[in-house]
Amino acid sequence: MEGILEKAAVKRAIQSIGAQGMKGEVKVLSDSARTALDAANALGIEVGQIASSIVFKLPSSGALLVVTSGRHRVDTERVARDLGVEKLDRADADFVKNISGYSVGGVAPVGWVNPPEKILIDRALSDYDVVWAAAGHPHTVFPTNFDELIAATGGTAAIVGD
8 A cells, every 4th residue: 555645646635635724634544445335344434424525417517526425325316406407417437537636436525626516515424523535545535524524625515315
């Protein structure tokens, strides 16, 4: 796992975490945290404490970032209805990389190269004192909390899952 903290995307995430006043230190995991379950198992925590960054394409072709609890899937019909759009489209890996600067599996909620058009933070994350988010690589995560995510991202609290 040597060298992960030197990767450009991880450095950008670390810089942004600090610049946003977030207190958590980036942790390198020996196992991949590509999925919420993988991350929870590696950290020895509940899957709901994983703050997964899911990217969607809006009808405007802009990006929607949904930071959701790992305990459920994003209800795309509900989110689209709440946003007043016809539908949300899944973003492919190239779109995610181009808009955020991060690869799928390591998308941090901060430090994007092109800020998303809209950010929603799952209210379910407020059930936990500490949640863990990706930090630019599938093997890096950092601790944060619901209020800090709202403040750092400028996101809107929302019910996004079932």
